[in-house]
Amino acid sequence: MRLPPFLDHPPLPVLRGQRALWQEALLSLVMVFAAACVSYVLMQSGFPSPEALSILFVLPVLAAAIFLDLRLALVTVALSVITYNLVLLPPFWTFDLTNPQAVAKIVVLLIVTLVVSALTTRLRRITGESQARENVLGGLYQLNQDLVGKTTVAQVQAASEACLSALTTVPCQIWYKDVPVDDPLLSEAAQEGASAGAGQVLAPHDPRLILPLIDGEKTLGVLVFTPQDHAPFPVELFPPSLLPTLAAQVASALSRAALAEAHEQQVRQADRERFMSAMLSSLSHDFKTPLVGIVGALEALEGRVDSEARDIVADGLAEALRLNRYVVNLVEISRLEAGVRPRSEPLHIRDAVSGVLRTLRPLIGRQKFRITVEAGFPLLNLNASLFDLVLLNLIENALKYGPPEGEITIDARVTSDGVEIDVDDEGAGIPPPLREPVFTKFYRAVEGDRKIAGTGLGLYICREIVASYGGRIEAIDPPDGTGACMRVWLPEAATLRLATLEEETE
Amino acid sequence: MSGLQPKVLVIEDDPQVRKFLTITLTSHDYTVIPAETGREGIRLATSVKPDAVLLDLGLPDIDGTEVIGSIRSWSKMPILVVSVRDQEEEKVKAFDLGANDYVTKPFGTAELMARLRASLRDSIVASVEDTRVEVGDLCIDLAAHKVSVRDTPIKLSPKEFALLKVLATHAGKLLTHKYLMQKVWGEAQADDNQYLRIYIAQLRQKLEIDPARDQFIVNEPGIGYRLEATSKTS
Numbered sequence: 034m035r036l037p038p039f040l041d042h043p044p045l046p047v048l049r050g051q052r053a054l055w056q057e058a059l060l061s062l063v064m065v066f067a068a069a070c071v072s073y074v075l076m077q078s079g080f081p082s083p084e085a086l087s088i089l090f091v092l093p094v095l096a097a098a099i100f101l102d103l104r105l106a107l108v109t110v111a112l113s114v115i116t117y118n119l120v121l122l123p124p125f126w127t128f129d130l131t132n133p134q135a136v137a138k139i140v141v142l143l144i145v146t147l148v149v150s151a152l153t154t155r156l157r158r159i160t161g162e163s164q165a166r167e168n169v170l171g172g173l174y175q176l177n178q179d180l181v182g183k184t185t186v187a188q189v190q191a192a193s194e195a196c197l198s199a200l201t202t203v204p205c206q207i208w209y210k211d212v213p214v215d216d217p218l219l220s221e222a223a224q225e226g227a228s229a230g231a232g233q234v235l236a237p238h239d240p241r242l243i244l245p246l247i248d249g250e251k252t253l254g255v256l257v258f259t260p261q262d263h264a265p266f267p268v269e270l271f272p273p274s275l276l277p278t279l280a281a282q283v284a285s286a287l288s289r290a291a292l293a294e295a296h297e298q299q300v301r302q303a304d305r306e307r308f309m310s311a312m313l314s315s316l317s318h319d320f321k322t323p324l325v326g327i328v329g330a331l332e333a334l335e336g337r338v339d340s341e342a343r344d345i346v347a348d349g350l351a352e353a354l355r356l357n358r359y360v361v362n363l364v365e366i367s368r369l370e371a372g373v374r375p376r377s378e379p380l381h382i383r384d385a386v387s388g389v390l391r392t393l394r395p396l397i398g399r400q401k402f403r404i405t406v407e408a409g410f411p412l413l414n415l416n417a418s419l420f421d422l423v424l425l426n427l428i429e430n431a432l433k434y435g436p437p438e439g440e441i442t443i444d445a446r447v448t449s450d451g452v453e454i455d456v457d458d459e460g461a462g463i464p465p466p467l468r469e470p471v472f473t474k475f476y477r478a479v480e481g482d483r484k485i486a487g488t489g490l491g492l493y494i495c496r497e498i499v500a501s502y503g504g505r506i507e508a509i510d511p512p513d514g515t516g517a518c519m520r521v522w523l524p525e526a527a528t529l530r531l532a533t534l535e536e537e538t539e
Numbered sequence: 540m541s542g543l544q545p546k547v548l549v550i551e552d553d554p555q556v557r558k559f560l561t562i563t564l565t566s567h568d569y570t571v572i573p574a575e576t577g578r579e580g581i582r583l584a585t586s587v588k589p590d591a592v593l594l595d596l597g598l599p600d601i602d603g604t605e606v607i608g609s610i611r612s613w614s615k616m617p618i619l620v621v622s623v624r625d626q627e628e629e630k631v632k633a634f635d636l637g638a639n640d641y642v643t644k645p646f647g648t649a650e651l652m653a654r655l656r657a658s659l660r661d662s663i664v665a666s667v668e669d670t671r672v673e674v675g676d677l678c679i680d681l682a683a684h685k686v687s688v689r690d691t692p693i694k695l696s697p698k699e700f701a702l703l704k705v706l707a708t709h710a711g712k713l714l715t716h717k718y719l720m721q722k723v724w725g726e727a728q729a730d731d732n733q734y735l736r737i738y739i740a741q742l743r744q745k746l747e748i749d750p751a752r753d754q755f756i757v758n759e760p761g762i763g764y765r766l767e768a769t770s771k772t773s
Contacts, residue, residue: 314623318597321623322553324645329559332648333566357645376628376761379733383740384758387747391754402750412736417760418627529733 057101058108064093065112069120076121083121087142090117094146098153106150114143162272169275172200173282180286189290193283197256201271204261207246209254209287219243219255226252231266233273242266244276246284253287256280302372309371313364320360327353351395358425362490365422369497375416379529382406382413382445382454389424396432401440410445410452411528419498423506424456426491427519431458435516442513451504451524458516468508472496495521502527544570545659548589550580550606551621552599560593563648569655577601581609584616591617591659594638596629604632611637617658621646631761640713641759653767657711672707674766677746677755679707686746688753693745698723702738706756706766715763739764 072086080086090113097109118128122135130136179196183189190207197205212223218236222229222243229235231242242258260266266273331350335343368375386404390397413420431441435458442457463471470476475489492506499506504523511518547569551557561571572587574580577598584592592610596603607618620633620641630641639658642651670682676689681704686693695703705722706714716732724734739756747753757765 314597317623321644322556325553326555326559328645328647329556329563333559333563353645378761379736380760381736381740383743384736386750387743387754387756388758390750391757394752394754397751400751404747404750406740406744412733417758421760 054102054105057105061093061097061101061105061109061112064096065090065109065116068093068113069116073120084138086121087117087138090114090142091146091149094150095153098150099157103154106154110143110146110150113146114139117142165270165272165275168200168270169278172197172271172279175200176279176282180282183286184290184293186287186290186294189283189286193256193286197258197279197283201258201267203242203258203264203266206257206259207254207283207287208257209246212255219257223252223255228273228277231258231260231273232268240265242273242276244280246280246287248281248284248288251288253284253291256283305371306373309368309373313368313371313373316367317360317364320364321357324353324357324360354395358429359490361422362426362494365419366490366494366497369494369501374501375419377415378417379412379414380417380420382410385413385417385421385424386443389421389428392421392425393428393432396429399438400432400435401438403440403442405443406445407447410447411530413452413523413527414529415502415523415527419501423495423498423521424454426495427456427521430491430519431456431460431517434458435460439516448522451522452528454521454523455509455512455518456521457511457513457518460516462511462515462517463508465510471508472506495519499523544568545590546570546572546587547655548572548574548580548583548587548592550574550577550592550598550603551595552576552597553595556595560651563651564655567652577603577606580606584610584614588614589616591619591655593619593621593655595621596633597623602629604629604636607633607636607638619654619658627761634715634762641762653711654713657709660711672710674707674710674755676753677766679703681707688746688748691748695742695745699738699742699745702735703742703766706764710766713759713763713765717763719763 068089072089075086076083094106094109094113098106101109115128118130118135118139119126122129122132122138130139176193176196179192180189183192186209190209194205194207208219208223212219214220218229218239218241222235222245225235226245226247227233227235228245229243230239231237233242235243240260242260244256244258246253246256258266271279328350331346331353335346335350338346383404383406390402428441428443435441439459441459442455444455444457446453446455472492472495474493476493496506499521502523503526504521506519506521509518509520547564549557549560549564549571551560551573552575557573557575561573564571572583572589574583577600580592580594580598583589594603594606598606603620607620610616610618617639618637620630620638621644622630622633622641623644633641640654642654670680672679672681678687680686684700686695686700686703702719702723705719716735720732720735723738739758743756746755755766757767759765
């Protein structure tokens with residue numbers, strides 16, 4: 034990667050990161066010694082004003098303040114003052130503070146060196162800060178360059194990781210959305226939206242530097258710098274106080290990419306739904322149209338034939354209507370499997386039950402129905418046709434498998450977290466081991482000599498429909514002890530809060 | 540009808556269904572004007588001025604709802620929509636555009652005839668108000684405010700009776716949620732039909748003595764309700 038030109042010069046503070054403290058201390062000692070030597074030689078060779086030589090002792094202090102550890106600058110001040118006293122002030126080679134003139138000279142030198150070191154230190158800090166700011170700005174610029182044209186979250190993630198790793202020379206990793214839960218520090222940082230590790234308030238002794246990725250109010254994930262080989266994070270290069278700027282840039286790029294992805298996904302899904310919808314519509318139309326002809330023809334025949342033939346025609350009609358129900362099931366399954374979710378609307382359970390019984394009227398013989406709806410049962414909020422299909426399949430089964438004069442109970446109740454609807458017959462029931470398999474696609478109840486017509490799709494589609502509203506359907510132990518009992522549970526989300534009725538005056 | 544056979548314009552692209560509709564309608568003393576496409580239907584509607592239109596929503600040339608819009612721009616003739624089950628949204632759209640009723644494929648002759656009669660009655664003799672309405676086993680005496688099912692008297696609250704009365708005076712006809720709300724609760728409530736659904740449920744609870752055969756009130760999801768005897772198919 035090519036660095037911007039100002040980063041090509043290794044910035045000042047880098048010079049010292051490579052030396053240990055004792056090496057620097059030695060260096061300062063050498064510098065003071067050199068100053069002492071030079072001034073000694075100059076004085077011996079008859080330098081006219083020995084006082085002026087004191088200026089030489091400021092130089093090591095200046096150099097130390099610029100290049101060495103700041104603590105060493107103060108050490109150098111002390112060393113210089115002591116050496117000055119030893120080398121240049123009579124009596125030579127003794128540290129004598131009895132002469133007031135010498136004390137004055139030492140105090141002046143001490144003040145000068147201290148001021149020089151303070152000024153230099155301040156200059157150095159300002160230079161360092163502006164250098165760091167420049168680094169971050171350069172990084173921001175670089176990051177922007179690298180993010181151009183990255184449209185997916187994965188691309189943004191990879192580009193940001195590469196760019197930040199190269200800039201800071203510390204390997205960087207981005208956790209978007211799924212922050213690993215087994216790393217408590219990462220999840221805490223993500224949750225609090227606060228930076229952590231490497232000298233931060235949160236876990237300051239962790240070697241890693243963790244920055245939250247915040248876009249607006251939301252924390253999208255975390256950015257983790259993991260220094261290798263125990264090297265600390267280069268805080269002088271990229272001070273942690275300025276890094277959030279970079280993190281914010283990454284966060285906004287990520288959220289932009291996520292939005293774009295979601296939008297594309299939506300468009301794709303809408304396209305798919307439109308296509309499936311159109312296809313299923315025409316499929317359904319193609320199946321239904323001949324049925325209109327068949328039902329119509331048989332009905333027309335019904336009125337014109339003798340009673341024996343009328344029975345045959347009636348059978349034909351019943352079969353045609355059954356075929357129609359199969360077609361409805363098939364089309365709805367394909368639609369659900371294609372992810373097409375039809376419009377929801379308020380629906381009263383009594384409306385649904387009554388409508389279904391009306392449809393099944395031709396199949397109802399001497400069976401009795403008992404319908405109970407608990408007071409306060411809410412309106413359902415789902416697609417009426419789909420929910421009708423659930424009830425239709427359940428009640429059709431109850432009619433098919435129950436005794437000809439049995440009672441079918443439909444019981445609707447409110448539960449703590451939704452509503453429950455039981456459809457209970459008085460037939461042979463479903464043995465417990467088969468209560469789950471009956472919901473599988475194409476399952477057919479064939480047991481011994483019992484064989485009842487069906488496609489094996491009825492209960493499967495019931496489960497699919499109920500599941501699409503976040504509900505459950507299961508065959509349960511019949512509360513009355515006989516027959517099969519199917520229980521549909523729907524969550525509160527599939528219901529509407531019931532308005533309180535106005536008081537009616539008789 | 541002064542001895543004249545009512546004319547029904549049948550707009551349907553499938554030849555078999557068209558043939559079946561023609562035979563059925565003719566045998567019930569209607570004159571059938573068949574049309575294969577939406578455009579032909581619109582043209583015939585203007586030139587022949589039929590008493591009612593039977594319109595398939597899935598047409599080859601233009602959308603069925605377009606035909607409704609076009610006819611409604613100049614006429615109030617009853618329009619019956621023939622739809623398949625998964626055209627719900629189109630069906631609702633058709634009603635917003637002014638369709639009067641619908642049948643779902645595959646439909647029986649009895650059902651179709653009942654719908655057609657109901658919509659023609661409203662458009663031709665809407666003013667005749669019988670004081671007694673009988674719908675299968677349900678008997679409503681509008682003047683005496685009495686309701687009974689198979690001679691068992693049913694006690695209704697005033698609101699319940701008002702609602703049943705609106706349904707009964709248009710027996711067989713599909714009434715939209717909005718229409719029912721306006722008639723029973725007045726203009727202000729017309730858009731919130733929760734009350735309506737709850738009162739209908741209360742009516743059902745009282746009227747449907749035998750749930751297996753007393754389905755007098757028919758729910759038409761997304762559109763409204765109608766009062767109708769259980770059809771006697773098979």
